[in-house]
Amino acid sequence: QKEVEQDPGPLSVPEGAIVSLNCTYSNSAFQYFMWYRQYSRKGPELLMYTYSSGNKEDGRFTAQVDKSSKYISLFIRDSQPSDSATYLCAMSASSGAGSYQLTFGKGTKLSVIP
């Protein structure tokens, strides 16, 4: 079973729509959950991160974590054409060595159509 599963899309929505992106995972040791945005030919750009279960909101973006279901989501409200990018979920657990290697999903390619 793959550690982190993410539907690669592509996902196409009209401008102003609410976008829902999600990932499932199998490793119950994951404690930290991140969403990165990646534009073409660029590195991953951190959008949000959360610790354990719950919700976190930042402007038009809301991240949700449900550890009991091993399921995380990112919601984008009032989507804009500039939100068109690939969205990567990433997760981490404490290894005891002090560093926190990230395990990524494959990414969902989102297009927001004007």
Add this chain to the structure above:
Amino acid sequence: EPEVTQTPSHQVTQMGQEVILRCVPISNHLYFYWYRQILGQKVEFLVSFYNNEISEKSEIFDDQFSVERPDGSNFTLKIRSTKLEDSAMYFCASQTGGGFQPQHFGDGTRLSIL
């Protein structure tokens, strides 16, 4: 805003040659990482580095790979004898210390092995 910078943006090398990828992490960061992304696949962890030594490494990071922080600013990844399957995007990331902190990524080096 401080950022992670990587050079070169694109490196073309003959199979069997040595290659060095360079990164300048954010200046007050203490943990450094290399990840790679083969075309169409997930971003994968290679190695983490703290206090001038490797903290963790993945099974991808075999004897052909090495990392170094030769001075106070650069962080390098060396591949001793490149193979065709080393062709990928290589991302450097850094984070501050003291428990979990989000990692910030550079824009990557595209490595093409001929």
